[in-house]
Amino acid sequence: MALPLQDTSRLCIHTMTTKPWSLREAIAGYVRADVPAITVWRQHVEPVGAREAANLLRASGLRMVSLCRGGFFPATTAKARRDAIDDNRRAIDEAAEIGAPLVVLVCGASPELSLSESRKQILDGIAAVLPHAQAAGVKLSIEPLHPMYADTRSAVNTLRQANDMVASLSSEQVGVTVDVYHVWWDPDLESEIQRAGKSIVSFHVCDWRTPTRDLLNDRGLMGDGCVPIRQIRGWVEAAGFSGDIEVEIFSDAWWATNQAAFLEKTRSAFIAHC
Protein backbone atom coordinates (compact mmCIF):
# COMPACT_ATOMS: atom_id res chain seq x y z
CA MET A 1 0.00 0.00 0.00
CA ALA A 2 1.33 3.45 -0.95
CA LEU A 3 1.92 5.96 1.84
CA PRO A 4 -0.72 8.71 2.13
CA LEU A 5 -0.07 11.80 0.02
CA GLN A 6 1.25 14.66 2.12
CA ASP A 7 0.07 17.50 -0.09
CA THR A 8 -1.62 18.34 -3.37
CA SER A 9 1.57 18.84 -5.35
CA ARG A 10 0.62 15.98 -7.70
CA LEU A 11 -3.06 16.94 -7.99
CA CYS A 12 -4.37 17.42 -11.50
CA ILE A 13 -7.99 18.20 -12.34
CA HIS A 14 -9.75 17.38 -15.60
CA THR A 15 -11.83 20.22 -16.98
CA MET A 16 -14.64 17.64 -17.32
CA THR A 17 -14.61 17.25 -13.54
CA THR A 18 -15.83 20.84 -13.35
CA LYS A 19 -17.77 20.57 -16.58
CA PRO A 20 -20.07 23.58 -15.99
CA TRP A 21 -17.02 25.87 -15.95
CA SER A 22 -15.64 27.31 -19.17
CA LEU A 23 -11.90 26.86 -19.72
CA ARG A 24 -11.35 30.41 -18.44
CA GLU A 25 -13.41 29.74 -15.30
CA ALA A 26 -11.72 26.38 -14.72
CA ILE A 27 -8.25 27.90 -14.98
CA ALA A 28 -9.17 30.69 -12.57
CA GLY A 29 -10.86 28.23 -10.21
CA TYR A 30 -7.94 25.80 -10.15
CA VAL A 31 -5.39 28.58 -9.59
CA ARG A 32 -7.52 30.01 -6.79
CA ALA A 33 -7.75 26.55 -5.17
CA ASP A 34 -4.01 26.05 -5.51
CA VAL A 35 -4.39 23.09 -7.86
CA PRO A 36 -1.05 22.78 -9.69
CA ALA A 37 -1.99 20.82 -12.81
CA ILE A 38 -4.71 20.52 -15.45
CA THR A 39 -5.94 18.10 -18.08
CA VAL A 40 -7.97 19.85 -20.73
CA TRP A 41 -10.89 18.37 -22.64
CA ARG A 42 -11.32 19.39 -26.25
CA GLN A 43 -14.88 20.56 -25.67
CA HIS A 44 -13.47 23.18 -23.30
CA VAL A 45 -10.90 24.27 -25.87
CA GLU A 46 -13.37 24.51 -28.73
CA PRO A 47 -15.27 27.68 -27.69
CA VAL A 48 -12.06 29.76 -27.44
CA GLY A 49 -9.86 27.97 -29.95
CA ALA A 50 -6.46 26.36 -29.36
CA ARG A 51 -4.42 29.55 -29.71
CA GLU A 52 -6.38 31.47 -27.06
CA ALA A 53 -6.51 28.35 -24.86
CA ALA A 54 -2.75 28.10 -25.11
CA ASN A 55 -2.37 31.75 -24.05
CA LEU A 56 -4.70 31.32 -21.09
CA LEU A 57 -3.00 28.12 -19.97
CA ARG A 58 0.52 29.48 -20.32
CA ALA A 59 -0.38 32.61 -18.38
CA SER A 60 -1.95 30.55 -15.60
CA GLY A 61 1.20 28.70 -14.65
CA LEU A 62 -0.81 25.46 -14.44
CA ARG A 63 1.11 22.33 -15.41
CA MET A 64 -0.34 20.77 -18.58
CA VAL A 65 -0.84 17.06 -18.16
CA SER A 66 -2.87 15.90 -21.12
CA LEU A 67 -5.48 16.64 -23.71
CA CYS A 68 -8.63 14.49 -23.63
CA ARG A 69 -9.50 12.94 -25.87
CA GLY A 70 -8.58 11.37 -29.15
CA GLY A 71 -9.60 7.95 -30.37
CA PHE A 72 -13.00 6.71 -31.59
CA PHE A 73 -11.34 4.97 -34.52
CA PRO A 74 -13.82 2.17 -35.39
CA ALA A 75 -16.52 2.95 -37.92
CA THR A 76 -18.57 1.13 -40.50
CA THR A 77 -17.33 3.12 -43.52
CA ALA A 78 -13.86 3.84 -44.83
CA LYS A 79 -14.71 7.54 -44.97
CA ALA A 80 -15.70 7.65 -41.30
CA ARG A 81 -12.46 5.87 -40.38
CA ARG A 82 -10.44 8.40 -42.41
CA ASP A 83 -12.37 11.25 -40.73
CA ALA A 84 -11.52 9.79 -37.33
CA ILE A 85 -7.84 9.63 -38.24
CA ASP A 86 -7.93 13.25 -39.45
CA ASP A 87 -9.63 14.29 -36.24
CA ASN A 88 -6.94 12.54 -34.19
CA ARG A 89 -4.26 14.43 -36.12
CA ARG A 90 -6.08 17.66 -35.24
CA ALA A 91 -6.17 16.58 -31.58
CA ILE A 92 -2.42 16.03 -31.69
CA ASP A 93 -1.91 19.51 -33.20
CA GLU A 94 -4.16 20.98 -30.53
CA ALA A 95 -2.18 19.22 -27.79
CA ALA A 96 1.07 20.55 -29.23
CA GLU A 97 -0.35 24.06 -29.40
CA ILE A 98 -1.62 24.14 -25.80
CA GLY A 99 1.53 22.47 -24.52
CA ALA A 100 0.01 19.10 -23.55
CA PRO A 101 2.57 16.31 -23.81
CA LEU A 102 -0.10 13.64 -24.21
CA VAL A 103 -3.36 12.86 -26.00
CA VAL A 104 -5.47 10.28 -24.18
CA LEU A 105 -7.27 7.88 -26.50
CA VAL A 106 -10.76 6.62 -25.82
CA CYS A 107 -10.36 4.12 -28.57
CA GLY A 108 -13.95 3.71 -29.72
CA ALA A 109 -16.31 0.88 -30.61
CA SER A 110 -19.32 0.42 -32.81
CA PRO A 111 -22.28 -1.80 -31.93
CA GLU A 112 -22.52 -2.54 -35.65
CA LEU A 113 -19.04 -4.05 -35.76
CA SER A 114 -17.70 -7.14 -34.07
CA LEU A 115 -15.40 -6.46 -31.16
CA SER A 116 -12.53 -8.10 -33.00
CA GLU A 117 -13.09 -5.81 -36.01
CA SER A 118 -13.30 -2.75 -33.74
CA ARG A 119 -10.06 -3.82 -32.06
CA LYS A 120 -8.34 -4.24 -35.40
CA GLN A 121 -9.51 -0.81 -36.57
CA ILE A 122 -8.26 0.75 -33.33
CA LEU A 123 -4.79 -0.66 -33.83
CA ASP A 124 -4.78 0.45 -37.47
CA GLY A 125 -6.00 3.92 -36.46
CA ILE A 126 -3.31 4.44 -33.85
CA ALA A 127 -0.64 3.20 -36.27
CA ALA A 128 -1.92 5.68 -38.86
CA VAL A 129 -1.62 8.73 -36.57
CA LEU A 130 1.59 7.67 -34.87
CA PRO A 131 3.98 9.40 -37.30
CA HIS A 132 2.05 12.65 -36.80
CA ALA A 133 2.33 12.27 -33.02
CA GLN A 134 6.04 11.59 -33.32
CA ALA A 135 6.59 14.66 -35.48
CA ALA A 136 4.63 16.81 -33.02
CA GLY A 137 6.41 15.37 -30.00
CA VAL A 138 3.09 14.39 -28.45
CA LYS A 139 2.56 10.99 -26.83
CA LEU A 140 -0.59 8.91 -27.30
CA SER A 141 -2.09 6.91 -24.50
CA ILE A 142 -4.43 3.93 -24.78
CA GLU A 143 -6.95 4.06 -21.96
CA PRO A 144 -8.79 0.79 -21.35
CA LEU A 145 -12.44 1.55 -20.62
CA HIS A 146 -14.79 -0.39 -18.38
CA PRO A 147 -16.47 -3.33 -20.17
CA MET A 148 -19.84 -1.57 -19.79
CA TYR A 149 -18.62 0.79 -22.54
CA ALA A 150 -17.73 -1.97 -25.03
CA ASP A 151 -20.71 -1.19 -27.27
CA THR A 152 -19.94 2.40 -28.23
CA ARG A 153 -16.98 3.89 -26.36
CA SER A 154 -14.12 1.44 -26.36
CA ALA A 155 -13.45 -2.10 -27.44
CA VAL A 156 -10.29 -1.94 -25.31
CA ASN A 157 -11.64 -3.08 -21.96
CA THR A 158 -8.70 -4.42 -19.99
CA LEU A 159 -5.20 -3.24 -19.27
CA ARG A 160 -3.94 -6.48 -20.78
CA GLN A 161 -5.45 -5.51 -24.13
CA ALA A 162 -3.92 -2.04 -23.91
CA ASN A 163 -0.53 -3.54 -23.00
CA ASP A 164 -0.80 -5.96 -25.93
CA MET A 165 -1.51 -3.03 -28.25
CA VAL A 166 1.46 -1.06 -26.93
CA ALA A 167 3.65 -4.14 -27.45
CA SER A 168 2.36 -4.59 -30.96
CA LEU A 169 2.89 -0.91 -31.89
CA SER A 170 6.34 -0.99 -30.27
CA SER A 171 6.84 2.76 -30.15
CA GLU A 172 7.97 4.86 -27.21
CA GLN A 173 5.37 7.34 -28.39
CA VAL A 174 2.49 5.15 -27.16
CA GLY A 175 1.66 4.37 -23.56
CA VAL A 176 -1.30 3.43 -21.38
CA THR A 177 -3.57 5.30 -19.01
CA VAL A 178 -4.69 3.57 -15.83
CA ASP A 179 -8.07 4.92 -14.73
CA VAL A 180 -9.13 3.20 -11.52
CA TYR A 181 -12.83 3.51 -12.44
CA HIS A 182 -12.36 1.39 -15.53
CA VAL A 183 -10.02 -1.29 -14.23
CA TRP A 184 -10.51 -1.70 -10.47
CA TRP A 185 -12.53 -4.93 -10.88
CA ASP A 186 -9.89 -6.70 -13.00
CA PRO A 187 -8.36 -9.76 -11.32
CA ASP A 188 -5.23 -9.25 -13.45
CA LEU A 189 -4.85 -5.58 -12.58
CA GLU A 190 -1.76 -5.76 -10.39
CA SER A 191 0.16 -8.03 -12.76
CA GLU A 192 -0.80 -5.99 -15.84
CA ILE A 193 0.23 -2.75 -14.12
CA GLN A 194 3.56 -4.37 -13.35
CA ARG A 195 3.83 -5.47 -16.98
CA ALA A 196 2.95 -1.98 -18.23
CA GLY A 197 5.81 -0.53 -16.18
CA LYS A 198 7.18 2.68 -17.63
CA SER A 199 4.57 2.75 -20.37
CA ILE A 200 2.06 4.02 -17.80
CA VAL A 201 1.88 7.65 -18.83
CA SER A 202 -1.14 8.76 -16.87
CA PHE A 203 -3.21 7.82 -13.85
CA HIS A 204 -6.86 8.82 -13.34
CA VAL A 205 -8.83 8.59 -10.12
CA CYS A 206 -12.44 8.82 -8.93
CA ASP A 207 -14.61 6.21 -7.21
CA TRP A 208 -17.26 3.57 -7.95
CA ARG A 209 -20.50 4.42 -6.11
CA THR A 210 -22.90 1.82 -4.70
CA PRO A 211 -25.43 1.97 -6.19
CA THR A 212 -24.24 3.47 -9.46
CA ARG A 213 -27.32 5.20 -10.85
CA ASP A 214 -26.10 5.93 -14.35
CA LEU A 215 -23.64 4.17 -16.63
CA LEU A 216 -21.90 7.38 -17.63
CA ASN A 217 -22.37 10.28 -15.23
CA ASP A 218 -22.47 8.89 -11.72
CA ARG A 219 -18.82 8.58 -10.78
CA GLY A 220 -17.98 9.19 -7.17
CA LEU A 221 -15.58 11.48 -5.41
CA MET A 222 -12.63 9.54 -4.03
CA GLY A 223 -13.76 7.87 -0.80
CA ASP A 224 -17.43 7.73 -1.81
CA GLY A 225 -17.09 4.27 -3.31
CA CYS A 226 -15.33 0.93 -3.13
CA VAL A 227 -12.27 1.41 -5.34
CA PRO A 228 -8.99 0.72 -3.48
CA ILE A 229 -7.43 3.86 -4.93
CA ARG A 230 -4.38 4.02 -2.68
CA GLN A 231 -3.58 0.36 -3.29
CA ILE A 232 -3.77 0.85 -7.05
CA ARG A 233 -1.61 4.01 -6.76
CA GLY A 234 0.90 1.85 -4.92
CA TRP A 235 0.93 -0.59 -7.83
CA VAL A 236 1.41 2.09 -10.51
CA GLU A 237 4.16 3.72 -8.45
CA ALA A 238 5.89 0.37 -7.93
CA ALA A 239 5.76 0.02 -11.73
CA GLY A 240 7.66 3.31 -12.07
CA PHE A 241 4.96 5.96 -12.40
CA SER A 242 5.57 9.16 -10.47
CA GLY A 243 3.47 11.65 -12.43
CA ASP A 244 0.38 13.63 -11.63
CA ILE A 245 -2.73 12.03 -10.18
CA GLU A 246 -5.65 13.18 -12.28
CA VAL A 247 -9.12 13.59 -10.86
CA GLU A 248 -11.64 12.81 -13.58
CA ILE A 249 -15.21 12.70 -12.29
CA PHE A 250 -18.27 12.63 -14.53
CA SER A 251 -21.17 13.28 -12.21
CA ASP A 252 -24.50 14.92 -12.87
CA ALA A 253 -24.87 15.20 -9.10
CA TRP A 254 -21.56 17.01 -8.53
CA TRP A 255 -21.96 19.16 -11.68
CA ALA A 256 -25.23 20.46 -10.20
CA THR A 257 -23.39 21.82 -7.15
CA ASN A 258 -21.19 24.88 -6.62
CA GLN A 259 -17.99 23.99 -8.49
CA ALA A 260 -15.63 25.95 -6.21
CA ALA A 261 -16.99 24.13 -3.16
CA PHE A 262 -16.75 20.82 -5.05
CA LEU A 263 -13.11 21.62 -5.85
CA GLU A 264 -12.40 22.08 -2.14
CA LYS A 265 -14.04 18.72 -1.39
CA THR A 266 -11.95 17.19 -4.15
CA ARG A 267 -8.72 18.52 -2.58
CA SER A 268 -9.62 17.00 0.79
CA ALA A 269 -10.67 13.69 -0.77
CA PHE A 270 -7.42 13.62 -2.72
CA ILE A 271 -5.36 13.75 0.48
CA ALA A 272 -7.65 11.42 2.43
CA HIS A 273 -8.16 8.68 -0.15
CA CYS A 274 -5.56 8.77 -2.95
Next chain:
Amino acid sequence: MALPLQDTSRLCIHTMTTKPWSLREAIAGYVRADVPAITVWRQHVEPVGAREAANLLRASGLRMVSLCRGGFFPATTAKARRDAIDDNRRAIDEAAEIGAPLVVLVCGASPELSLSESRKQILDGIAAVLPHAQAAGVKLSIEPLHPMYADTRSAVNTLRQANDMVASLSSEQVGVTVDVYHVWWDPDLESEIQRAGKSIVSFHVCDWRTPTRDLLNDRGLMGDGCVPIRQIRGWVEAAGFSGDIEVEIFSDAWWATNQAAFLEKTRSAFIAHC
Protein backbone atom coordinates in the same frame (compact mmCIF):
# COMPACT_ATOMS: atom_id res chain seq x y z
CA MET B 1 -20.81 -19.66 -36.40
CA ALA B 2 -23.55 -22.06 -35.25
CA LEU B 3 -26.33 -22.89 -37.69
CA PRO B 4 -29.67 -21.14 -37.02
CA LEU B 5 -32.01 -22.95 -34.63
CA GLN B 6 -34.81 -24.71 -36.52
CA ASP B 7 -37.34 -24.73 -33.68
CA THR B 8 -37.90 -23.86 -30.03
CA SER B 9 -37.16 -27.34 -28.69
CA ARG B 10 -34.22 -25.98 -26.66
CA LEU B 11 -35.98 -22.82 -25.49
CA CYS B 12 -36.05 -22.25 -21.75
CA ILE B 13 -37.55 -19.18 -20.09
CA HIS B 14 -36.53 -17.78 -16.70
CA THR B 15 -39.45 -16.83 -14.50
CA MET B 16 -37.65 -13.49 -14.01
CA THR B 17 -38.05 -12.83 -17.74
CA THR B 18 -41.80 -12.66 -17.14
CA LYS B 19 -41.38 -11.24 -13.64
CA PRO B 20 -44.93 -9.83 -13.28
CA TRP B 21 -46.31 -13.37 -13.60
CA SER B 22 -46.67 -15.59 -10.52
CA LEU B 23 -45.23 -19.08 -10.83
CA ARG B 24 -48.69 -20.41 -11.64
CA GLU B 25 -49.22 -17.77 -14.35
CA ALA B 26 -45.73 -18.34 -15.76
CA ILE B 27 -46.25 -22.10 -16.00
CA ALA B 28 -49.61 -21.63 -17.73
CA GLY B 29 -48.19 -18.98 -20.04
CA TYR B 30 -45.17 -21.05 -21.07
CA VAL B 31 -47.28 -24.17 -21.68
CA ARG B 32 -49.73 -22.11 -23.76
CA ALA B 33 -46.84 -20.67 -25.78
CA ASP B 34 -45.36 -24.12 -26.31
CA VAL B 35 -42.17 -23.28 -24.39
CA PRO B 36 -40.69 -26.64 -23.36
CA ALA B 37 -38.41 -25.67 -20.45
CA ILE B 38 -38.28 -23.41 -17.41
CA THR B 39 -35.76 -21.97 -14.98
CA VAL B 40 -37.38 -20.95 -11.72
CA TRP B 41 -36.33 -18.06 -9.53
CA ARG B 42 -36.66 -18.51 -5.79
CA GLN B 43 -38.79 -15.38 -5.45
CA HIS B 44 -41.40 -17.09 -7.61
CA VAL B 45 -41.28 -20.24 -5.48
CA GLU B 46 -41.53 -18.41 -2.16
CA PRO B 47 -45.24 -17.36 -2.31
CA VAL B 48 -46.44 -20.94 -2.88
CA GLY B 49 -43.69 -22.90 -1.17
CA ALA B 50 -41.43 -25.56 -2.67
CA ARG B 51 -43.87 -28.47 -2.29
CA GLU B 52 -46.70 -26.75 -4.15
CA ALA B 53 -44.23 -25.38 -6.73
CA ALA B 54 -43.00 -28.93 -7.29
CA ASN B 55 -46.57 -30.15 -7.84
CA LEU B 56 -47.34 -27.36 -10.28
CA LEU B 57 -44.12 -27.89 -12.22
CA ARG B 58 -44.47 -31.68 -12.38
CA ALA B 59 -48.05 -31.39 -13.61
CA SER B 60 -47.05 -28.87 -16.28
CA GLY B 61 -44.71 -31.20 -18.12
CA LEU B 62 -42.18 -28.34 -18.41
CA ARG B 63 -38.54 -29.44 -18.34
CA MET B 64 -36.78 -28.10 -15.21
CA VAL B 65 -33.48 -26.51 -16.09
CA SER B 66 -32.29 -24.74 -12.98
CA LEU B 67 -33.11 -22.86 -9.83
CA CYS B 68 -31.90 -19.26 -9.61
CA ARG B 69 -30.17 -18.34 -7.50
CA GLY B 70 -27.78 -19.26 -4.76
CA GLY B 71 -24.56 -17.50 -3.91
CA PHE B 72 -24.01 -14.13 -2.22
CA PHE B 73 -21.35 -15.66 0.02
CA PRO B 74 -19.14 -12.64 0.93
CA ALA B 75 -20.04 -10.69 4.04
CA THR B 76 -18.30 -8.63 6.68
CA THR B 77 -19.25 -10.83 9.65
CA ALA B 78 -18.81 -14.53 10.32
CA LYS B 79 -22.49 -14.80 11.21
CA ALA B 80 -23.61 -13.34 7.88
CA ARG B 81 -21.29 -15.74 6.05
CA ARG B 82 -22.77 -18.70 7.98
CA ASP B 83 -26.28 -17.43 7.19
CA ALA B 84 -25.38 -17.31 3.51
CA ILE B 85 -24.12 -20.88 3.62
CA ASP B 86 -27.33 -21.99 5.35
CA ASP B 87 -29.39 -20.20 2.76
CA ASN B 88 -27.47 -21.92 -0.04
CA ARG B 89 -28.20 -25.30 1.57
CA ARG B 90 -31.88 -24.36 1.57
CA ALA B 91 -31.64 -23.41 -2.10
CA ILE B 92 -30.15 -26.82 -2.84
CA ASP B 93 -33.01 -28.52 -0.95
CA GLU B 94 -35.50 -26.39 -2.85
CA ALA B 95 -33.90 -27.35 -6.16
CA ALA B 96 -34.05 -31.02 -5.24
CA GLU B 97 -37.69 -30.69 -4.25
CA ILE B 98 -38.82 -28.96 -7.44
CA GLY B 99 -36.70 -31.26 -9.60
CA ALA B 100 -34.12 -28.72 -10.75
CA PRO B 101 -30.77 -30.41 -11.43
CA LEU B 102 -28.82 -27.18 -10.91
CA VAL B 103 -28.53 -24.15 -8.64
CA VAL B 104 -26.99 -21.14 -10.37
CA LEU B 105 -24.70 -19.09 -8.12
CA VAL B 106 -24.53 -15.33 -8.27
CA CYS B 107 -21.51 -15.42 -6.07
CA GLY B 108 -21.78 -12.08 -4.31
CA ALA B 109 -19.52 -9.18 -3.40
CA SER B 110 -19.37 -6.55 -0.73
CA PRO B 111 -18.21 -2.98 -1.31
CA GLU B 112 -16.80 -3.13 2.22
CA LEU B 113 -14.48 -6.01 1.38
CA SER B 114 -11.55 -6.12 -1.00
CA LEU B 115 -12.22 -8.05 -4.18
CA SER B 116 -9.58 -10.59 -3.23
CA GLU B 117 -11.27 -11.16 0.14
CA SER B 118 -14.68 -11.49 -1.54
CA ARG B 119 -13.19 -13.98 -3.99
CA LYS B 120 -11.69 -16.03 -1.16
CA GLN B 121 -14.99 -16.06 0.74
CA ILE B 122 -16.82 -17.19 -2.41
CA LEU B 123 -14.51 -20.15 -2.85
CA ASP B 124 -14.83 -21.04 0.85
CA GLY B 125 -18.61 -20.73 0.66
CA ILE B 126 -18.95 -23.00 -2.35
CA ALA B 127 -16.62 -25.55 -0.75
CA ALA B 128 -18.77 -25.44 2.39
CA VAL B 129 -22.04 -26.24 0.60
CA LEU B 130 -20.58 -28.72 -1.87
CA PRO B 131 -21.15 -31.86 0.27
CA HIS B 132 -24.80 -30.87 0.67
CA ALA B 133 -25.14 -30.44 -3.10
CA GLN B 134 -23.50 -33.81 -3.67
CA ALA B 135 -25.83 -35.52 -1.22
CA ALA B 136 -28.84 -33.89 -2.87
CA GLY B 137 -27.65 -34.71 -6.39
CA VAL B 138 -27.85 -31.04 -7.37
CA LYS B 139 -25.11 -29.34 -9.33
CA LEU B 140 -23.83 -25.85 -8.55
CA SER B 141 -22.89 -23.41 -11.25
CA ILE B 142 -20.61 -20.41 -10.97
CA GLU B 143 -21.93 -17.63 -13.17
CA PRO B 144 -19.42 -14.88 -13.87
CA LEU B 145 -21.20 -11.52 -13.74
CA HIS B 146 -20.42 -8.39 -15.73
CA PRO B 147 -17.70 -6.24 -14.09
CA MET B 148 -20.28 -3.49 -13.52
CA TYR B 149 -21.65 -5.75 -10.73
CA ALA B 150 -18.32 -6.19 -8.93
CA ASP B 151 -19.34 -3.94 -6.04
CA THR B 152 -22.35 -5.82 -4.71
CA ARG B 153 -23.39 -8.77 -6.89
CA SER B 154 -20.35 -10.77 -7.85
CA ALA B 155 -16.60 -10.56 -7.50
CA VAL B 156 -16.40 -13.27 -10.18
CA ASN B 157 -16.35 -11.16 -13.31
CA THR B 158 -14.75 -13.25 -16.03
CA LEU B 159 -15.14 -16.79 -17.26
CA ARG B 160 -11.44 -17.29 -16.55
CA GLN B 161 -12.06 -16.66 -12.85
CA ALA B 162 -15.00 -19.07 -12.85
CA ASN B 163 -12.92 -21.70 -14.63
CA ASP B 164 -10.10 -21.20 -12.12
CA MET B 165 -12.55 -21.73 -9.27
CA VAL B 166 -13.96 -24.89 -10.85
CA ALA B 167 -10.40 -26.18 -11.27
CA SER B 168 -9.57 -25.36 -7.68
CA LEU B 169 -12.73 -27.05 -6.32
CA SER B 170 -12.12 -30.06 -8.60
CA SER B 171 -15.56 -31.57 -8.24
CA GLU B 172 -17.87 -32.79 -10.99
CA GLN B 173 -20.63 -31.20 -8.94
CA VAL B 174 -19.52 -27.66 -9.88
CA GLY B 175 -19.73 -26.11 -13.32
CA VAL B 176 -20.02 -22.72 -14.97
CA THR B 177 -22.85 -20.73 -16.52
CA VAL B 178 -22.14 -18.69 -19.63
CA ASP B 179 -24.49 -15.70 -19.80
CA VAL B 180 -23.79 -13.71 -22.95
CA TYR B 181 -24.82 -10.44 -21.26
CA HIS B 182 -22.06 -10.75 -18.69
CA VAL B 183 -19.21 -12.01 -20.84
CA TRP B 184 -19.72 -10.85 -24.44
CA TRP B 185 -17.07 -8.09 -24.13
CA ASP B 186 -14.30 -10.42 -22.89
CA PRO B 187 -11.35 -10.74 -25.30
CA ASP B 188 -10.63 -14.17 -23.80
CA LEU B 189 -14.18 -15.43 -24.14
CA GLU B 190 -13.69 -17.95 -26.93
CA SER B 191 -10.58 -19.50 -25.37
CA GLU B 192 -12.11 -19.66 -21.88
CA ILE B 193 -15.28 -21.28 -23.26
CA GLN B 194 -13.05 -23.86 -24.92
CA ARG B 195 -11.21 -24.37 -21.65
CA ALA B 196 -14.49 -24.72 -19.71
CA GLY B 197 -15.56 -27.52 -22.05
CA LYS B 198 -17.95 -29.95 -20.45
CA SER B 199 -18.11 -27.93 -17.25
CA ILE B 200 -20.47 -25.51 -19.03
CA VAL B 201 -23.75 -26.54 -17.43
CA SER B 202 -25.95 -23.68 -18.55
CA PHE B 203 -26.19 -20.99 -21.20
CA HIS B 204 -28.16 -17.74 -20.79
CA VAL B 205 -29.09 -15.31 -23.55
CA CYS B 206 -30.45 -11.79 -23.91
CA ASP B 207 -28.89 -8.73 -25.55
CA TRP B 208 -26.91 -5.56 -24.72
CA ARG B 209 -28.89 -2.46 -25.69
CA THR B 210 -27.32 0.77 -26.97
CA PRO B 211 -27.80 2.87 -25.00
CA THR B 212 -28.26 0.83 -21.84
CA ARG B 213 -30.38 3.05 -19.62
CA ASP B 214 -30.06 1.14 -16.36
CA LEU B 215 -27.32 -1.05 -14.93
CA LEU B 216 -29.71 -3.77 -13.81
CA ASN B 217 -33.05 -3.78 -15.59
CA ASP B 218 -32.48 -2.73 -19.17
CA ARG B 219 -31.46 -5.96 -20.87
CA GLY B 220 -32.57 -6.36 -24.45
CA LEU B 221 -34.48 -9.03 -26.29
CA MET B 222 -32.17 -11.05 -28.51
CA GLY B 223 -31.56 -9.01 -31.67
CA ASP B 224 -32.14 -5.66 -29.97
CA GLY B 225 -28.47 -5.23 -29.11
CA CYS B 226 -24.90 -5.91 -30.16
CA VAL B 227 -24.12 -9.28 -28.57
CA PRO B 228 -23.03 -11.91 -31.15
CA ILE B 229 -25.34 -14.50 -29.57
CA ARG B 230 -25.17 -17.08 -32.34
CA GLN B 231 -21.40 -16.89 -32.48
CA ILE B 232 -21.15 -17.44 -28.72
CA ARG B 233 -23.64 -20.32 -28.95
CA GLY B 234 -21.34 -21.83 -31.57
CA TRP B 235 -18.43 -21.59 -29.14
CA VAL B 236 -20.29 -23.23 -26.23
CA GLU B 237 -21.56 -25.99 -28.52
CA ALA B 238 -18.07 -26.58 -29.90
CA ALA B 239 -17.00 -26.96 -26.27
CA GLY B 240 -19.54 -29.73 -25.81
CA PHE B 241 -22.67 -27.98 -24.53
CA SER B 242 -25.95 -29.17 -26.04
CA GLY B 243 -28.44 -28.19 -23.33
CA ASP B 244 -31.25 -25.69 -23.18
CA ILE B 245 -30.81 -22.07 -24.19
CA GLU B 246 -32.21 -19.96 -21.39
CA VAL B 247 -33.74 -16.57 -22.01
CA GLU B 248 -33.08 -14.38 -18.98
CA ILE B 249 -34.14 -10.77 -19.53
CA PHE B 250 -34.40 -8.21 -16.74
CA SER B 251 -36.21 -5.29 -18.29
CA ASP B 252 -38.46 -2.69 -16.73
CA ALA B 253 -39.59 -1.85 -20.26
CA TRP B 254 -40.60 -5.42 -21.19
CA TRP B 255 -42.08 -6.12 -17.76
CA ALA B 256 -44.42 -3.17 -18.31
CA THR B 257 -45.89 -4.83 -21.43
CA ASN B 258 -48.33 -7.71 -21.91
CA GLN B 259 -46.31 -10.77 -20.89
CA ALA B 260 -48.03 -13.22 -23.27
CA ALA B 261 -47.27 -10.94 -26.22
CA PHE B 262 -43.70 -10.52 -24.96
CA LEU B 263 -43.36 -14.31 -24.80
CA GLU B 264 -44.39 -14.56 -28.46
CA LYS B 265 -41.78 -11.92 -29.37
CA THR B 266 -39.24 -13.91 -27.36
CA ARG B 267 -40.00 -17.10 -29.31
CA SER B 268 -39.47 -15.29 -32.63
CA ALA B 269 -36.30 -13.58 -31.42
CA PHE B 270 -34.99 -16.94 -30.21
CA ILE B 271 -35.26 -18.43 -33.69
CA ALA B 272 -34.04 -15.31 -35.47
CA HIS B 273 -31.05 -14.43 -33.30
CA CYS B 274 -29.89 -17.36 -31.13
